[in-house]
Amino acid sequence: MDVSASGAGTGRMIGELEIRVLGPVEARRGGRPVPLATGRQRTLLAVLAMSAGEVLSAETIGDRIWGEVLPVHLRRSVQTLVTRLRQAVGSDAVATAPHGYRLTVEPGCVDAARFLRLVEPAPVVRSVADERADLVRALALWRGAPFEGVNSDWLRGVEAPRLLERQLAVVERRIDLDLAAGRHAELVTELGDLTNRHPLRESLWCRLLEALDRCGRQAEVLERYEAVRGTLRDELGADPGPGLRAIHARLLSRTLAEPVQTIVPRQLPPDVPRFTGREDEVEALDALLPASAETPVPMIATVHGAGGMGKSALAVHWAHRVGDLFPDGQLYLDLRGHGPGPPVEPADALLALLRGLGVADDRIPGGLDARSAQFRSLLAERRMLVVLDDARDADQVRPLLVGSRCLVLVTSRRQLRGLVAREGAHRIALGPLAPAASVALLAATLGPYGVAYDSAQLAELARLCGHLPLALGLAGEHATRQPTGLASFIAELRHRADRLDLLEVGAERGTRVRDAVAWSYRELAPRDARTFRLLGRYPRTRISRTAAAALVGVSSAEVRLSLDRLLDVHLVDELGPGSYEIHELFQLYAAELAARVDGGGSAPLLGEVV
Structure with missing residues (x-):
């Protein structure tokens, strides 16, 4: 017929x-x-x-x-x-x-x-x-899903899938003809709707990416590719097929081949004046460097420690020291993981890093996965040092990691255990300065101001600061305003109730020891926050797990978990199995919090615990 x-x-x-x-x-x-x-x-x-x-x-x-x-x-x-x-x-x-x-x-x-x-x-x-014309007439016969209003397993399970598959094949053929005719702009909306309704049909995604590419929307192509890759991974446990991968590779190769403003970023902040001590930590970082320019470098190194411990200073100082070993440049980004404002979102961090590489905004995709892929691609053949300062956690860092020719140096108050476990990061812990280094730092600070002092006074001042670099810097600033000598200032610091008041020089970020501890404390869960506060009531800085359990009023197993979470953010240190220590200045802050939050009756009598 x-x-x-x-x-x-x-x-x-x-x-x-x-x-x-x-x-x-x-x-x-x-x-x-x-x-x-x-x-x-x-x-x-x-x-x-x-x-x-x-x-x-x-x-x-x-x-x-x-x-x-x-x-x-x-x-x-x-x-x-x-x-x-x-x-x-x-x-x-x-x-x-x-x-x-x-x-x-x-x-x-x-x-x-x-x-x-x-x-x-x-x-x-x-x-x-x-x-x-025949394809359009055929598709016009469709008024909805086949066999609506009937109840038949055979029609739904056999005939309907066959017809729907044929319909999609016809739609794709008509789209191919329209693409060949240059109608890509008008196809984008239709293909977007089709991929939403059929998110696992890669052939539709291929056509959508092709249409977007022809519209000059390359950044969106990369973003959509990452989206479908995530969907396929989550739903099917599989990677994109050859067709999608080919389109993605073609676009990346063309993007990388296009002339881009050549930038060798030198984004490191100024080197730290009067950097003192940390010889062991610098040596540990040096050990991570390759023996030659042809040897791949380790992907990640992390420097972790408590607030005010000098992590950023060490990272920046070391980065300046080895910068020449990374001829393609150094990228630096403050992730603001701990502070008065919100942390930098990974997508925003990648935007800043890509801009630092000279990528124009109209060539930067909008999605996190697409930006991460573009960043990795741009650095794949470069030898660069990337410093990510003050990371909140491993999830903030992970999308910013790059390949084996680059080294990523991360600082954080957290131990970033996930990066060690999953990405094989090299971890370097940072504690208080050695007494000799603390004295040397104070001497270097006071020297230009002609302040009178003797070595015993500097040693005492360093001890009262707990050898914490932030406290040493603040105390040194105070001391430069003591033309008659250090004796009266040291006497004031010996009074524990006033010590934290004296260790601040202003309201801006990084000028108060209290703030350095408070930003970590505010992240704690209520139970862990209470454990930290009650450590301020203990008469010593060292405490056993058994004593901590009695102090907090919980079981040994419960207090172990709580202390481990405090350990992760460096509000306590572990001296050995079942033995912990809190920094003296942190304990002073914890005591202030306990008096303000818990009052006088929240903890057992100290005599009972001791």
Whole structure:
């Protein structure tokens, strides 16, 4: 039968009966709907329509309508259903054959058959315009999901998937013709909707990325690629197929080949004046450097320690010291993990890093994964040092990691245990300065100001500061304003209640010991915060786990977990199994908090604990 003669899209069929299954199942005669009283009638009509012109046995009809739960009297039930369908659509529409029943309409009277004939390969070569016109006419026959309103496992599980797959293939072919004709701009919205409805169909994603690329939206291509890669990984546990990977690789190679402003970033802050001590830590960092320029460097090194311990100073000083070993430059970023404002989001951090490499904003994708991929690609063949200062946690750092020719140096108040466990980071712990280094730092600070002192006074001043670099710097600033000598200032510091008041020089960030501890304390869970506060009531800086459990009023197992979380953010140190120490200045702050928050009756009597 000639499909074009059947009047596709006109509603006038041979015998005037039209059956529609590409959407809600319905019959129309003379362009008007034919009432079908029950869902079973619609199901029978759809089953017969999918085999129009063929004889179906009662057993086949029963299996396709009822599935495994067949009527007791199958033939009688089928016969009754056929009779009622004939009453609705016409007695001549369903014929009785020796071995079953047959829908007497031509296949062209069924929209599904008409669709399949319109999209089958033509016996003669057609023009692109004719082919596209046939595809558009075929797709116009669809009014929704096939077989809506019927209840048949066979139709839903066998026929519907076959038709839907064919429909998507036809849509993709029509899109290919439109792409070839240069209609990529008008396809982006349609393809975006299609990928939302079929997120695991990679062929649609390939076409979307192609259309976006032709629109000049390369940053969005990278972002969408990362999105679909994440979806495939989460849903299927698989990576993108060859088609998607090829488009991504092609775009990356072209992006990297395009002329970009050559920038060798030198973003390190100024080197730290009067940097003193830390010989062991500098030596440990030096040991991570490769023996030659051809040797890959370790990916990550972390410097972790309490607030005010000088982590940033060590990182910046060492980075200046070895900067020449990284000829492609040094990137620096303050992640603001601990402070008065919110931490830098990883996506924003990558934006700053990519800008530092000279990437224009219109070539930076919007999504985190896409930015991370672009950053890794740009640094893949470079030898760079990346300093990420004051990281909040491993999750903030992970998207910023790069390949083996670069070294990423991270500082944090946390131990970043996840980076060690998963990414193999080299971890360097930072504690208080050695007494000799503390004295040397104070001497270097006071020297230019002509302040009178002796070595015993400097040693005492360093001890009262707990050899904490921040406290030493603040005390040194105070001391420069003591022209008569250090004795009276030291005497004031010996008074524990006033010591923290004296160790501050202003309201800005980094000028108060209290702030250095408070930013870590505020991150604690309530139970851990209470443990820290109560350590301020203990008469010593060292405490056993047993004594800590009695002090807090919990079991040894519970206090062990709490102390471990304090250890992670360096509010306590572990001296050995079951033995801990809190820095004296931190203990003073904890005592202030305990008096303000817990009052006088929250902890056991110290005599009972000791």
